[in-house]
Amino acid sequence: MAAAAAAAHSLLHPPAARKGPAPSPPSPSPFLRLPAARPRLTHLHRLRSASPAAASDLTAFPTPSGNLAPIDVDAATEAELRENGFRSTRRTKLVCTVGPATSSPEQLEALAVGGMNVARVNMCHGDREWHRGVIRAVRRLNEEKGFAVAVMMDTEGSEIHMGDLGGTSSAKAEDGEVWTFSVRAFDLPLPERTINVNYDGFAEDVRVGDELLVDGGMARFEVIEKLGPDVKCRCTDPGLLLPRANLTFWRDGSIVRERNAMLPTISSKDWLDIDFGIAEGVDFIAVSFVKSAEVIKHLKSYIAARSRGSDISVLAKIESIDSLKNLEEIIRASDGAMVARGDMGAQVPLEQVPSIQQKVVQLCRQLNKPVIVASQLLESMIEYPTPTRAEVADVSEAVRQRADALMLSGESAMGRYPEKALSVLRSVSLRIEKWWREEKCHEALELQGVSSSFSDKISEEICNSAAKMANGLGADAVFVFTKTGHMASLLSRCRPDCPVFAFTTSTSVRRRLNLQWGLIPFRLSFSDDMESNLNRTFSLLKARGMIQSGDLVIALSDMLQSIQVMNVP
Numbered sequence: 279m280a281a282a283a284a285a286a287h288s289l290l291h292p293p294a295a296r297k298g299p300a301p302s303p304p305s306p307s308p309f310l311r312l313p314a315a316r317p318r319l320t321h322l323h324r325l326r327s328a329s330p331a332a333a334s335d336l337t338a339f340p341t342p343s344g345n346l347a348p349i350d351v352d353a354a355t356e357a358e359l360r361e362n363g364f365r366s367t368r369r370t371k372l373v374c375t376v377g378p379a380t381s382s383p384e385q386l387e388a389l390a391v392g393g394m395n396v397a398r399v400n401m402c403h404g405d406r407e408w409h410r411g412v413i414r415a416v417r418r419l420n421e422e423k424g425f426a427v428a429v430m431m432d433t434e435g436s437e438i439h440m441g442d443l444g445g446t447s448s449a450k451a452e453d454g455e456v457w458t459f460s461v462r463a464f465d466l467p468l469p470e471r472t473i474n475v476n477y478d479g480f481a482e483d484v485r486v487g488d489e490l491l492v493d494g495g496m497a498r499f500e501v502i503e504k505l506g507p508d509v510k511c512r513c514t515d516p517g518l519l520l521p522r523a524n525l526t527f528w529r530d531g532s533i534v535r536e537r538n539a540m541l542p543t544i545s546s547k548d549w550l551d552i553d554f555g556i557a558e559g560v561d562f563i564a565v566s567f568v569k570s571a572e573v574i575k576h577l578k579s580y581i582a583a584r585s586r587g588s589d590i591s592v593l594a595k596i597e598s599i600d601s602l603k604n605l606e607e608i609i610r611a612s613d614g615a616m617v618a619r620g621d622m623g624a625q626v627p628l629e630q631v632p633s634i635q636q637k638v639v640q641l642c643r644q645l646n647k648p649v650i651v652a653s654q655l656l657e658s659m660i661e662y663p664t665p666t667r668a669e670v671a672d673v674s675e676a677v678r679q680r681a682d683a684l685m686l687s688g689e690s691a692m693g694r695y696p697e698k699a700l701s702v703l704r705s706v707s708l709r710i711e712k713w714w715r716e717e718k719c720h721e722a723l724e725l726q727g728v729s730s731s732f733s734d735k736i737s738e739e740i741c742n743s744a745a746k747m748a749n750g751l752g753a754d755a756v757f758v759f760t761k762t763g764h765m766a767s768l769l770s771r772c773r774p775d776c777p778v779f780a781f782t783t784s785t786s787v788r789r790r791l792n793l794q795w796g797l798i799p800f801r802l803s804f805s806d807d808m809e810s811n812l813n814r815t816f817s818l819l820k821a822r823g824m825i826q827s828g829d830l831v832i833a834l835s836d837m838l839q840s841i842q843v844m845n846v847p
């Protein structure tokens with residue numbers, strides 16, 4: 279037990295390895311500038327010649343005084359860079375579901391300090407006032423403390439689920455007990471051993487003999503009798519019933535999809551929630567139970583018409599058999615995806631979930647869409663302060679697959695140890711990333727072209743080359759100045775060995791980039807003049823101790839299509 283405790287301790291408290299003296303740069307030239315990629319002549323007007331500048335131009339640039347306001351970076355990133363250096367920054371992003379355990383401003387700040395990149399609110403639970411409070415608290419935190427925590431709203435969708443258990447937080451179903459699942463509206467308190475079901479067709483669709491699975495198998499019942507709106511079921515696998523738990527029913531070993539298969543992906547309640555999300559300025563909307571690309575396209579055009587310029591990214595949750603049938607089309611239409619293993623595991627045999635996860639993660643990377651691996655990563659930490667070995671292995675596998683992000687659900691929403699769970703994700707990510715970088719174990723993924731225009735193609739080739747150069751030269755960081763964030767995501771897609779500092783003029787682009795692997799997003803106003811942008815950025819970052827003279831940096835921008843290699847003066 280003592281050994282276990284010690285192991286858990288080291289997992290939760292990794293030693294902070296201070297950055298040593300700046301490594302001597304492998305490049306002999308302190309200011310080597312490469313020519314711009316050469317496009318066809320017809321596209322030359324897009325390029326501006328990179329005038330060769332002497333190193334002295336940079337050293338002559340005045341160092342800043344105490345004025346640090348022009349760049350937005352949060353204290354957690356700053357401390358991490360200062361203490362651990364570029365190479366050791368975490369590349370895998372972390373999403374936390376906010377619930378009753380984490381909704382106060384103090385609790386949210388603790389999560390942000392602990393590495394939360396995205397706060398998720400799940401519209402299945404809580405009411406709009408509650409969600410509004412959380413979204414606004416996150417916004418305040420960003421404004422007051424310089425964080426760039428993005429907000430993700432997750433729709434309820436038209437799944438079948440249980441009601442609220444009449445206010446109790448959980449109920450235990452024991453072997454052999456008879457429970458009533460009913461579509462009736464009851465007055466509170468609910469009669470004993472009674473569960474509300476949200477789907478009106480439930481009592482008609484089920485048959486005596488069907489199996490009823492709560493949360494994909496947390497508890498299991500057999501339908502023994504139908505009495506109008508009430509369905510009597512005997513518990514055959516005891517387990518815990520949680521409010522609004524998902525329900526599936528099975529007949530002859532297959533999931534039953536009768537009229538429920540015809541339910542809309544976005545329900546009328548979801549549309550109201552989406553209007554709410556647009557009004558509150560959320561950064562991501564994750565759509566539950568996506569079946570086709572059409573629903574994503576529909577939502578994207580709705581958002582474009584409604585949100586007047588503010589960009590909201592639409593993420594497809596891959597969690598049903600239908601989503602697997604149209605996987606590539608759905609991901610192409612979306613701005614990103616989530617491997618939602620909770621419901622997925624209730625629809626396909628559990629042993630198929632790992633290969634589905636790997637397939638979705640790889641496809642998203644090919645198509646340049648960020649991907650989140652979600653559900654039960656550290657499930658036991660809802661109750662216990664340390665994870666199981668199996669959970670750590672599961673997290674490691676998602677990190678090794680180089681998913682953009684990992685997500686906490688119940689662990690952070692209503693668990694006893696939300697901050698500890700986050701710190702486990704953080705330390706496991708750091709450790710596994712370092713191990714795989716050092717061992718150079720990653721199989722090179724042959725990236726296919728993703729660009730739809732020639733000018734995009736130039737950006738893509740520049741990013742591919744810059745990432746390769748960064749690896750070959752052992753660069754400390756890639757700097758990218760990007761207005762829309764597109765160049766930054768193309769770099770992230772290459773999964774370079776060093777982190778990517780993404781400078782963008784917009785706070786909302788900065789927040790959205792926070793979901794993507796390996797990007798450290800900063801908000802900075804900059805001009806079209808790369809020379810002065812770089813000088814200014816170096817000065818600002820040096821003044822804050824985030825970079826040092828001699829650091830080897832590769833710089834790109836989406837205004838000037840070139841690759842520059844230089845040492846920080």
Ligand SMILES: Nc1ncnc2c1ncn2[C@@H]1O[C@H](COP(=O)(O)OP(=O)(O)O)[C@@H](O)[C@H]1O
Nearest residue numbers: 375376377378400402403404520687688691692
């Ligand atoms: N806004 C909220 N209010 C109350 N409880 C919540 C809220 N968000 C999440 N939870 C709790 O956290 C659990 C895990 O969250 P999540 O995985 O997002 O939902 P679900 O279990 O419905 O898929 C939920 O089952 C619920 O008990």
Ligand SMILES: C=C(OP(=O)(O)O)C(=O)O
Nearest residue numbers: 597618619620621652653
């Ligand atoms: C993330 C998931 O969706 P939700 O928590 O909304 O059911 C899931 O099913 O894994």
Ligand SMILES: [K+]
Nearest residue numbers: 402432433434
């Ligand atoms: K949901």
Ligand SMILES: [Mg+2]
Nearest residue numbers: 597618620621
């Ligand atoms: Mg789900």
